[in-house]
Amino acid sequence: MSADAATHDDHTPSMWDWRRWVLSTNHKDIGTMYLVFAIFAGIIGGALSGMMRLELMEPGLQFFTGDETFWGSVFGNEHNYNVATTMHGLIMIFFMVMPAMIGGFGNWFVPLMIGAPDMAFPRMNNISFWLLPASFVLALMSMFVPGAGGDMGFGGGWVLYPPLATSGHNGPAMDLLILSLHIAGISSILGAINFITTIFNMRAPGMTLHKMPLFVWSVLVTVFLLLLSMPVLAGALTMLLTDRNFGTAFFDPAGGGDPVMYQHLFWFFGHPEVYILILPGFGIISHIVSTFSKKPVFGYLGMAYAMVAIGFIGFIVWAHHMYTVGMPVDLKAYFIAATMVIAVPTGIKIFSWIATMWGGSIEFRTPMMWAIGFIFLFTVGGVTGVVLANAGVDQSLHDTYYVVAHFHYVLSLGAVFAIFAGWYYWFEKIFGVKYNSILARLQFLFFFVGANVIFFPQHFLGLQGMPRRYVDYPDGFAFWNEISTYGYFIMLVGMVLFFLVLIDAMIRRRKADANPWGEGATTLEWTLSSPPPFHQFNELPKIK
C-alpha cells in the first residue's frame, strides 16, 4: 500500500469548493461533471432541432429568412439552417450522448460495478472531461465566425464531406470545427485507454470477465471501438485541414485526390461511432430489464459476446453509408451482406431482453418504462436499418427523411431513451435523493408520444422522396412535416418535466435508500450507500 493512498481520508469535500471539480481525480465527481455537461449540451442541441422543426412546420421560409425581421435576425438565413442541422448532429453525438453514456454513467458505474476504488488513471480521467468544454466552445465559436463567404458557421453536414468541407467553406468556421473534433477525439481516446485499463486490471478479486456486469462489458466494447476508430477520424480531419490550408490534394481532384476517399475514412470511423453511441445503452437496458423482472439476464454470455460481435462487425460495414457514390456492384453486395449480419447479434440482444422479462415478476417502475420503450423503438429503428442495408433500396432512400427517421429511432429514441432509463435507474445512487416517479413517468409518456410523432411521419416523407438538409420543401410534404413539428412540442413538454423532476428532487431532498429496487438489483453499486462514500471499496469486495 502506498503512503499517499493512506492520506486520503473519507471526508467528502464541499460541493461548493471549486477545487473539488476543477482539480478532481474522483471518478464519481468527474462522472457528475460529464452528466451536467451532457445536459447543457443537450439543451443547445435540442434548441437547434427546435429551430429546424419550427422552420419545417410549413413550406416556404418562415424563420431562416435572413432579412431584417425579428426571426431573420435571430435564426439567420438558409445557410444557418444548414449550420443548425450540422451542429445539431455534432453536438448531440459528441457532446451529449457520448459524455452522458461513457463519461457519465461509465465513469460512475464501471468502477462501482467491478468493485474498484476509482479509475486506473484518475488524473487522466479529468483531462478527458475538461477537454470536452474546450472542444465544445470551439464548436460553438465556429457558428459565429465566417464559414462560406459572408455566411457564418459550417453548413456542410456533420459528416464534413469535401468539397463543402474544403473549398466550399473557406472561412475559419470549418477550421475551428476540425480542431474542435480533434480535441474531442483526444478526449475520447484518453478515456478509452482509461476504461480498458480499469476494466482489465481493477476487477475485484474473483470477478472474472465472464462474471462482469453487462454494462461493464458494453463499455469495454465501446471504448475499444473508440480507441481504434477515433484516430482514423483524426487522420481524415487532418487531411481536410491540410487540404484547406497547406495546399495538399488528398480530396481535390485537380491534384489527383478523391473526395470519396474522405467518405471511406470518415465512415470507417463513423460506423463504429454509431455503435459507440448505442452499446452502453444496451448495457444499461440489460440491467434494468433484469432488475425489474427480478430475474438474471437471459443468456448472459450470449449477450456479452453479441456486443463483441456487433463491435467487430461494426468495423467492416462502413461503406453502406456510401452506396450512391458509384461503387462496384460486388462491393455493394459485400457491404449488404456484412450489414445484414449485424441483425443477428442485435436480434440476440432484443430476444434475450424479451426472454429475460418472460415469466418474470415484472414491476413497471420508471426505469423499466424507459427500458421497454427503448426495446420497442430501437427495434423499429433496427428494422428500417435492415431496409436501408439493401443497396438497391438505398439508391432511392439515400439522404431522404427515411434515413433521418431511421437513425433518430435508434439514437434519439434508442440511445436517448437508454440514457433516461439509466438516469432514473441510478438517479438515487448518484444524487442520494429520491425523485418523483409520477412526474418522471409523465416525462416518459410525453417523450414516447412526442418522439414517435416527430419521427414516424418522417418515414413517410422519406418514402415520398423528401431529401434531408433542405430548409424548404414542396407543398406535397406539408402535412407530415406539420405533424412532425407538433411532435417536437410534445417532446418539449417532456423536456420541461425532466427539469421539474430534477428541481423537485433537489429541493425536497428525500434521503435515498442504498438499494431502492429490491432483490432484482444485484450489482455491486447497490451494496454501497446512496450516494456512495467519496472513496469506496477501501477494502476490495470479494466476488464468489
Add this chain to the structure above:
Amino acid sequence: MAGHAVKHDYHLVDPSPWPFVGSVGAFLLAVGAVGNMKGLVGADHPLAWAYGDGSWGGLLIGFAVILYTMFGWWGDVIKESRRGDHTPVVDLHLRYGMIMFIASEVMFFVAWFWVFFEYALFPEVRLDPALATFPPAGVETFDPWHIPLMNTLILLLSGTTVTWAHHALQHGDRRGATLGLIFTVVLGVCFTALQVYEYSEAHFAFSMADGGNLYGSAFFMATGFHGAHVVIGTIFLAVCLLRLLAGQFTPEKHFGLEAAAWYWHFVDVVWLFLFAFVYVTFG
C-alpha cells in the same frame, strides 16, 4: 467506510491542476492555430499579434501552456513513482496504458497508409490523365537505396542500441545503459537530420500552389507524421537518459525507459512499412 484504512494497492491520485490547465492550453492552441491559418481578427485589431492572419502569438501561447502542463504533469508522475505510489498493479496500469496508446497511434497511421494505397493501387480512376499513373507523370521519386536505406539502417541500429541500454540497466550496468541510450538518441537525431535533408532535395512539391499533386500530399504527410513521431520518441528517450543519469532508474523499476523503448520500436516499424511501400514498392 469512514475510518477504515485503505487496503488496496491502487493509486488514488491527489487533486491536480494539470488536466484543467492542459485543456485550456489545447483550447488556446486551437484558437491560435485558426488565427494563424485564417485570421480570427482584422489586422488593426489589438489582438492581431495573436489571432490575426499569419500571426504566431496565439499559437505560441497555447503551445507554451501545453509544454508547461507536460513538465508539471509528468514531473508529478515521476515524483509519485519515486514516492512509491507505483505499486506492481499501478505499474501494470501504466503498461496497459502505453500499449493502448500505441494501438491508437497505429490506427492514426492506418489513415495515412490507406490514402497512400488508394492512390497508389488505383491510379487509373484519376480524372486528369497526367495523374492516372502512380507515381504521377513528372514526379521524380527518391531512390530508396540511398538516403531511405541509410535511414532504415539507422533506425534498425537504434532499435538494437535501445535494447542494449535496457538489458544493461537490467543487469545493473549503468555505464552500458547510458552509452546505449546516448547512441539511440544520436541515431534518432541523425535520422531526423537525414530526413530534413531528403525533404530539401525533393523533386516534387508538397503544396498544389507549388505544382504539387496527390503524390506530394501522401508522401510528405505520411513520412512527415512519422518524422514527427521520431522527434517525439527522441525527446522521450533523451528524457529517459537524463533520468538515468539522475539515478531514477533501478534494475527492477524503470518503466519510463521501457515505455520509451516500446514507442521507439513502434516508430521503427512504421518506418519499415513506409520504406517497403512508399519508397521501394511505389517509389
